[in-house]
Amino acid sequence: MRFGYKILPFSLLLALGGCVTVPGGPSVNVLPAPGKSFETFQREDATCRQWAERQLGAPSQEALDQKVAAGAVAGTAVGAGVGAALGSASGHAGTGALIGAASGLLLGTAVGSESGQVYGREAQRRYDNSYLQCMYSYGNQIPGRSRPAVTHTVAAAPPPPPPAPVVVAPAPPPPPVEIIQAPPPEPEVYPAPAEVYVNEAPQFIYSPPLGMYVAVGVPYDLMYNGSEFFYFYAGRWYHGPYYNGPWMPLQRRSYPSVFVRYRIDSIRHYRDVEYRRYDRDRGHYNGRMHRPAYRERVIIERR
Structure with a gap:
C-alpha cells in the first residue's frame, strides 16, 4: 500500500507533463503565388520556418516540462505539510503526509500543466505570426475569411432623430506595430556547365x-x-x-x-x-x- 502511494505521484506527473508541447511547425495555411514552382515554394517555406523559430527564441520542450514540474513540486511540498499536520492530530503523521503529498502533487501538476499549455499556445501564436509575415513578403497567398452573405431587409419606418451628440475625448493612438523584416531571398545558383567536346561541328x-x-x-x-x-x-x-x-x-x-x-x-x-x-x-x-x-x-x- 505504501508503494502505491509512492508511485502514484510520479504516474500523475508523467501523464500531465506529456500533454505540453512546443510548436513543431505552422498551424496556418499558406498557398503559393500563381506561376510559382513548387520547388521555389518549398525553399521559401523552409526559410520562413527557420525565421519563425529564431523570432520565437526556440523554446525547448524541457522549458515547458519544467513549468509542470515546478507546480508539481510546490504542490507536493504544501500537501505533505498539511497532510502531516492532520495525520499527527490523528496519530498517523506518516500516512497523512503521503496522502497530502499525493493530493498536492495532483493539484500542483494540474496548475503547472495549465501554465505550460498557456505558454505553448502563446508560442504557437507568435510562431504563426512570424511565419505568415515571412511567406507574405515572398508574394505567397494567405487565404482569408469569406465575406458574410448580404441579406436584404424590408425598409422600416424612419427612426426618430438621434439625440444631441456627446462630445467624447479622442482615444489615444494605438501603439506602433513592430514589423519584422523577412530575410532577402537567396540568389539562384547556376552550376558551371560541362564543356562540349566534339571532333567536328554538330x-x-x-x-x-x-x-x-x-x-x-x-x-x-x-x-x-x-x-x-x-x-x-x-x-x-x-x-x-x-x-x-x-x-x-x-x-x-x-x-x-x-x-x-x-x-x-x-x-x-x-x-x-x-x-x-x-x-x-x-x-x-x-x-x-x-x-x-x-x-x-x-x-x-x-x-
Whole structure:
C-alpha cells in the first residue's frame, strides 16, 4: 500500500507533463503565388520556418516540462505539510503526509500543466505570426475569411432623430506595430556547365513544333535560334555565341518562348521525331539544316 502511494505521484506527473508541447511547425495555411514552382515554394517555406523559430527564441520542450514540474513540486511540498499536520492530530503523521503529498502533487501538476499549455499556445501564436509575415513578403497567398452573405431587409419606418451628440475625448493612438523584416531571398545558383567536346561541328536540324534548330548525333542538349546557341545542363539553360561556349546563365525572365512552353523531355521528343525523319532518307530530306563552322575548344583557366 505504501508503494502505491509512492508511485502514484510520479504516474500523475508523467501523464500531465506529456500533454505540453512546443510548436513543431505552422498551424496556418499558406498557398503559393500563381506561376510559382513548387520547388521555389518549398525553399521559401523552409526559410520562413527557420525565421519563425529564431523570432520565437526556440523554446525547448524541457522549458515547458519544467513549468509542470515546478507546480508539481510546490504542490507536493504544501500537501505533505498539511497532510502531516492532520495525520499527527490523528496519530498517523506518516500516512497523512503521503496522502497530502499525493493530493498536492495532483493539484500542483494540474496548475503547472495549465501554465505550460498557456505558454505553448502563446508560442504557437507568435510562431504563426512570424511565419505568415515571412511567406507574405515572398508574394505567397494567405487565404482569408469569406465575406458574410448580404441579406436584404424590408425598409422600416424612419427612426426618430438621434439625440444631441456627446462630445467624447479622442482615444489615444494605438501603439506602433513592430514589423519584422523577412530575410532577402537567396540568389539562384547556376552550376558551371560541362564543356562540349566534339571532333567536328554538330549537325543542327530545324524542328517546326519548336521553331528552333536542335543538335543531333551528339550527347548534349544544344539548340540554335539563328543568332545564338543554347545549352541545357543540370536543370538550367545557358546561352553563348558558339556551339561549345563560352556559356553564360540564362535568366528565366529572358527565356525564349519555346523554353516556357516545353520542358526538356518534350524538347527531346520533338528533336528525336525530326531526327528519325531526317535519318530515314537523308538524300531526299527537305527540312532545314545548319552546320556551324568548326571551332576548337577554348580552355579557360579558372583561378
